[in-house]
Amino acid sequence: MSSLIRLSKSCIAEPEKLAVMGVLDREFLGMGAEVQRFEQMLTEFFGRSTVCVVNGTTALQLALQACEIGPGDEVLVQSLTYVASFQAISATGARPVACDIENATLTLDWRDAEKRLTTKTKAIMPVHYSGGVGALNEMYAFARKHGLRVIEDAAHAFGSVYQGQRVGGFGDVACFSFDGIKNITSGEGGCVVTDDPDVLRRVQDARLLGVEKDTEKRYMGQRSWEFDVSAQGWRYHMSNMMAAIGMEQLKRFPEMASKRQRLANRYDELLCDHQNIQIRTQDYSAIVPHIYVVRIKNMPNRKLLQQRLLDLGIQTGIHYQPNHVLSFYSEVNALPLPITDSAFSELLSLPLHPDLTEDDVEFVCTTLKEVLCDFHTK
Numbered sequence: 198m199s200s201l202i203r204l205s206k207s208c209i210a211e212p213e214k215l216a217v218m219g220v221l222d223r224e225f226l227g228m229g230a231e232v233q234r235f236e237q238m239l240t241e242f243f244g245r246s247t248v249c250v251v252n253g254t255t256a257l258q259l260a261l262q263a264c265e266i267g268p269g270d271e272v273l274v275q276s277l278t279y280v281a282s283f284q285a286i287s288a289t290g291a292r293p294v295a296c297d298i299e300n301a302t303l304t305l306d307w308r309d310a311e312k313r314l315t316t317k318t319k320a321i322m323p324v325h326y327s328g329g330v331g332a333l334n335e336m337y338a339f340a341r342k343h344g345l346r347v348i349e350d351a352a353h354a355f356g357s358v359y360q361g362q363r364v365g366g367f368g369d370v371a372c373f374s375f376d377g378i379k380n381i382t383s384g385e386g387g388c389v390v391t392d393d394p395d396v397l398r399r400v401q402d403a404r405l406l407g408v409e410k411d412t413e414k415r416y417m418g419q420r421s422w423e424f425d426v427s428a429q430g431w432r433y434h435m436s437n438m439m440a441a442i443g444m445e446q447l448k449r450f451p452e453m454a455s456k457r458q459r460l461a462n463r464y465d466e467l468l469c470d471h472q473n474i475q476i477r478t479q480d481y482s483a484i485v486p487h488i489y490v491v492r493i494k495n496m497p498n499r500k501l502l503q504q505r506l507l508d509l510g511i512q513t514g515i516h517y518q519p520n521h522v523l524s525f526y527s528e529v530n531a532l533p534l535p536i537t538d539s540a541f542s543e544l545l546s547l548p549l550h551p552d553l554t555e556d557d558v559e560f561v562c563t564t565l566k567e568v569l570c571d572f573h574t575k
């Protein structure tokens with residue numbers, strides 16, 4: 198194998214390119230007809246209202262802000278997530294409170310979160326790690342009991358199904374990312390999905406600098422010249438170019454989703470009987486995996502392991518370095534996070550994207566086993 202097997206990548210076909218050219222030809226690049234149609238398609242997909250924004254981080258930030266979470270408030274969130282979840286919380290002025298995870302699913306453990314409740318706790322942000330949602334029903338029961346809003350970080354879980362229902366199609370507020378490597382992309386982008394009319398309206402206004410009802414105007418091809426602003430807004434709307442890509446990706450999603458599922462199943466088959474590789478048993482008939490993560494027991498030096506694999510043409514990743522170790526989010530007196538710390542030291546993400554072949558997956562597995570064997574017999 199000479200060419201690099203990438204950890205993840207955007208998968209773009211001819212329809213996406215034509216759609217972008219169409220927008221360029223019409224010379225209306227901002228937020229208008231394409232964004233409106235993409236939102237309609239997503240609303241049909243989820244079965245509830247959707248607002249598109251410029252990325253997944255801002256979707257989380259605006260969803261929190263729309264739930265009136267801000268300075269002085271605390272939001273429970275798992276430490277094992279991309280820093281985007283934490284930054285979205287701190288961007289509102291609220292404080293992210295790092296929580297531990299369940300060992301099997303690497304998703305937020307509500308029993309641990311319960312220990313970290315204070316009078317300032319206003320919301321909980323479960324992160325749907327690698328596409329699985331963990332014990333989401335129990336999470337909602339916990340949130341109801343303590344009067345918390347639930348803002349789901351569903352960036353990994355576009356298309357996943359939980360107990361027969363599509364993630365985003367139920368619950369309080371769910372936020373998705375359409376960045377270049379997620380299950381679908383709009384070349385950066387994201388959305389907020391909810392049934393709450395206040396949250397919808399606030400996110401619609403806040404993405405356009407707080408200009409009230411500017412969304413309706415733009416969808417009619419008009420502008421707001423005289424208007425009121427009654428809350429802090431941001432320049433966070435989606436552009437027509439992005440939405441044009443997103444719509445074509447959504448049309449191709451069934452095919453891309455089943456490819457991801459097939460490859461993850463193949464990895465499971467090839468790795469399940471190895472003594473030092475622990476696969477994470479997930480049901481890929483329901484989950485559309487964004488990443489494929491294994492846990493390596495007796496982990497050799499991970500940096501060296503990754504370098505060796507890279508030398509052999511395989512790019513790998515670590516999802517994620519926990520956030521409680523970061524200077525900006527470290528807390529002196531916080532309770533420990535033992536599952537997070539021990540899981541982190543074992544994590545390794547293997548290549549997963551729809552352009553990968555089953556042969557690639559077989560090569561990755563064979564090579565990983567050989568390299569691990571080398572490390573352990575040295």
Ligand SMILES: *Cc1c(COP(=O)(O)O)cnc(C)c1O
Binds near residue numbers: 350352375385
């Ligand atoms: C990708 C991602 C985000 C943020 O999405 P962006 O579109 O990159 O801003 C948030 N949380 C998690 C877990 C992610 O993987």
